[in-house]
Every structure is written in structure tokens, then in C-alpha cells.
Amino acid sequence: MSDFVFLNLPENYRLADALADGKQSLRWRTTRLNNRIAIGDRVFMWQGRGNTPALRGIHAVAEVVERPRTLQPGEFDGYWQNDNEKAVNDEHTLLRILERAPRGRQLQQALILNSLVLRDKGVFTGAMGVNFSLTKPEADELYRLWRQHVDVQQSAHGSDDTVSPVDNEGKFDETAREVLERTASVLAEKSLADLKVLIAKPGRLRDANAKQVIVAGRPRDPAVVAYAKIRAGHKCEIGGCEMPLFRSTAGKPFVEVHHINPLSQGGADTINNVACVCPSHHREAHHGVDAAVLEGGLRTLRDRD
Structure with a gap:
């Protein structure tokens, strides 16, 4: 299993709203490392500063349930800010939310940058890109901080919101x-x-x-x-x-x-x-x-x- 940080900005996708509304799964735009992303990988969902600094931080931990692929128009949910932000030509990865932070109480950037293991990791300091890999020590440290500083809420799966992965080999199309x-x-x-x-x-x-x-x-x-x-x-x-x-x-x-x-x-x-x-x-x-x-x-x- 590999570990990743997936990044977006508030002006692209309303992650905080999606999680607060109880969304159990979502499709996240991925433009890098797509060949390495596999089912079962762990993903830390990082909201960049963008135009809303208060939202910056880790909001959820998820797992990959379908590898990156391009989406059809009807597969985009309603939390995108507008049609131009959907990046229809890029691939998106289907994620199942495992743990989430209460709204407004995400793992803050300052706590991450205080860690000797994570402070030089580009994604947390404003590097360009939307998905980044983590080494095992980095992933272990980030999850330790997540559990130590966030009142984690476990996701209850099986709701109508949960999206089933596409059967790429058989019946789907x-x-x-x-x-x-x-x-x-x-x-x-x-x-x-x-x-x-x-x-x-x-x-x-x-x-x-x-x-x-x-x-x-x-x-x-x-x-x-x-x-x-x-x-x-x-x-x-x-x-x-x-x-x-x-x-x-x-x-x-x-x-x-x-x-x-x-x-x-x-x-x-x-x-x-x-x-x-x-x-x-x-x-x-x-x-x-x-x-x-x-x-x-x-x-x-x-x-x-």
C-alpha cells in the first residue's frame, strides 16, 4: 500500500462542504503519479490556502477504491465551484472517506510544519501540483499528527452517497x-x-x-x-x-x-x-x-x- 497527499483549492472544489454534508465518497482530480495510484492506497486530503486561508489543512483520510480515469459528464458531483473547474480532460480517482475532521477543525498547517519529518514536504508549503507521494515515515508521522490533534469522525459506509467503482473489464460499458x-x-x-x-x-x-x-x-x-x-x-x-x-x-x-x-x-x-x-x-x-x-x-x- 502507498500513501499520498491529494491537494485542491477552495475555489476549485468545496471539500469542507462535501464532508460536512456527510459525503462518503468523491472523485478527486489527479494529474501526477497516476500510474502509481492503486486500489487500497491511503490518501490524506489537503485543502490548500487558495482564497480561503482558514480552510487550509488536512480535512480527511480516504482510501482509493478505483484507479484514475477520465469521467463522463454525469459523474461530477455538485461540489465543484463551476464547470470550468471540473478539469474534464484530466483523470480523477474515486476515494472512499475513512475519517474526517469536524468542520473548521482540520489538521492545521502550522502543526505539520513543526514536524521535522514533514516541514520540508512541498505540498504543505505551497508547491504546485495536485497529488504527492509520501514515504512510509512521512505517512506515519502525518497520521500520528492527525490522530493526536483532530477529533476524528469515522465514516459510516453503506449510505446512498457511496459510489460504486466502475467494472473496467466487464459489464460497465x-x-x-x-x-x-x-x-x-x-x-x-x-x-x-x-x-x-x-x-x-x-x-x-x-x-x-x-x-x-x-x-x-x-x-x-x-x-x-x-x-x-x-x-x-x-x-x-x-x-x-x-x-x-x-x-x-x-x-x-x-x-x-x-x-x-x-x-x-x-x-x-x-x-x-x-x-x-x-x-x-x-x-x-x-x-x-x-x-x-x-x-x-x-x-x-x-x-x-
Whole structure:
């Protein structure tokens, strides 16, 4: 388990109001260290000075229940100050509140800066950024101060406010996956050169039938899917694969597009980070004992392109 400090400002998100209202979970914007944030990590929720100095301090301790991802519009709660502060292009991490300070009685900056262990930690002195990692000694010291100086209130979970994490692998967005595949099958009529031009084109400049599709909270480019399948000749790119392929409704052998460096770990949705694989090898690449071997082979294949 890792420990982090997540920062926001009062003019961005009304954290004190959310906690005072009994909010049990919330999604926090994270722009750094996203590849290192994992389910079960502990997070200290730090309110920066901003335009309201009285709110500065640690207001809550939380745990990560879903890794960072981009959000759909309806997933933002009502505690953002305005739409411009929601940072819709950034990833957000779903947190469950474990302990909170009573309103106005958060762990104060002065107490933290009196600690020899924490006084030089940038996040507590105004460093730029929104999320910071803690070493184990730093995390232990911060939690000691939190427990020593705050009349901690435990959160009672199971209320209607609690947000369930998204099932990124399965049920959440099956319809969106179908839309992605249908759109990609239409684009598959284009040449690889034309698809490269389309991939380089920003979404706002694309036709409606070529725009990105949100799947499991992450934007996916149907042009990348189409490119990957044409490049592979609609065959599995795992060396020596002999798995039989059925025909899709588009009349092509059914293969899936696999991200070699997973999107959930910071991988890019680009032609250099994807490969075509049969359904069986796709599952093996995610869950098999030889997953690392398969990934290594696909990386070597892309390096040759």
C-alpha cells in the first residue's frame, strides 16, 4: 500500500462542504503519479490556502477504491465551484472517506510544519501540483499528527452517497464497446495512410461517425482500432497462434485490439501501443501466467514497425 497527499483549492472544489454534508465518497482530480495510484492506497486530503486561508489543512483520510480515469459528464458531483473547474480532460480517482475532521477543525498547517519529518514536504508549503507521494515515515508521522490533534469522525459506509467503482473489464460499458467496434468497422474501409491522417486530427475536427467513444470511462479512438486490425490483416499477432476465429457481423475474422501498455497503467491509445489478438490470447495477456511473455513478444513486434 502507498500513501499520498491529494491537494485542491477552495475555489476549485468545496471539500469542507462535501464532508460536512456527510459525503462518503468523491472523485478527486489527479494529474501526477497516476500510474502509481492503486486500489487500497491511503490518501490524506489537503485543502490548500487558495482564497480561503482558514480552510487550509488536512480535512480527511480516504482510501482509493478505483484507479484514475477520465469521467463522463454525469459523474461530477455538485461540489465543484463551476464547470470550468471540473478539469474534464484530466483523470480523477474515486476515494472512499475513512475519517474526517469536524468542520473548521482540520489538521492545521502550522502543526505539520513543526514536524521535522514533514516541514520540508512541498505540498504543505505551497508547491504546485495536485497529488504527492509520501514515504512510509512521512505517512506515519502525518497520521500520528492527525490522530493526536483532530477529533476524528469515522465514516459510516453503506449510505446512498457511496459510489460504486466502475467494472473496467466487464459489464460497465458493453454498449459503448459495441459502438466502438461498429465505428471501427466503418473506418476499416479507409487505407492505413488515411487512418493515420484521421488519428492525428483532433476530435473537434472529426465527423460525427469518427469521433472517440468513451469505454469504461476512457476515450477510445475507433481509427486506432481500425488501423490495428488492417495492419494485422485481421489475424492474431501472437506468434504461432492457431486459435480458430469466427466471422464478425462485419464479415471479417473476429480479433480484439489489446493495449500492450494498459490504459489503466498510463498506456496510450495509439497505433504503437496496440496489437490484434484473438479473444483467447487477449484474456491470457490480462490474466495468464505467461502474460509477461506475450506482452514482451508484442512489444518486440511493435518495435519492428
